Amino acid sequence: MSMQDLPEPRGATTPVEIELDREAHALxxxxxxxxxxxxxWEFLRWRCPCAFCSGEGGRPGELEGRTELRPEEYVLTDVNVVGRYAIVLTWQDGHDTGIFTFRGMRALAEQAGLIRAD
Structure with a gap:
C-alpha cells in the first residue's frame, strides 16, 4: 500500500515533536x-512516496519487486521539515526526494497499528 492509498487519519495530523532516534533506528x-x-527506518524506506521509489504514471518504482534493501538504503541520516505539512528524509545512500506529509504519517501510523486511532 502506498502512502497515497492510505485512509484518511482519524487522529490529529500535527506533530508537536519529531525525533530521529539513531540508537533505536526509529523516527x-x-x-x-x-x-x-x-x-x-526500514519500514519508512519501503514506503517512500517519491516517484523513483513508488513509481508514477503506470511505471513501477525502483523498490517494487524487491524483497530486501541494502543497509545504506535504510539508514536515516537527516530529517527536514517542509513548511507546516511534511518532512523530507535523507538516507545514507543520498536519496532525499520523498516528501512524507504529516497527514500521511499519521495515517500510516494508524494503519500499521503503531498508535491507536481515537
Whole structure:
C-alpha cells in the first residue's frame, strides 16, 4: 500500500515533536493529541512516496519487486521539515526526494497499528 492509498487519519495530523532516534533506528512522533508513534527506518524506506521509489504514471518504482534493501538504503541520516505539512528524509545512500506529509504519517501510523486511532 502506498502512502497515497492510505485512509484518511482519524487522529490529529500535527506533530508537536519529531525525533530521529539513531540508537533505536526509529523516527519518533508526538502528535498534538498526545498520541505517539515510532517508525522503524526500514519500514519508512519501503514506503517512500517519491516517484523513483513508488513509481508514477503506470511505471513501477525502483523498490517494487524487491524483497530486501541494502543497509545504506535504510539508514536515516537527516530529517527536514517542509513548511507546516511534511518532512523530507535523507538516507545514507543520498536519496532525499520523498516528501512524507504529516497527514500521511499519521495515517500510516494508524494503519500499521503503531498508535491507536481515537
Amino acid at each position: 519518533r512522533f508526538v502528535w498534538s493529541d498526545g498520541q505517539k508513534a515510532a517508525f522503524d
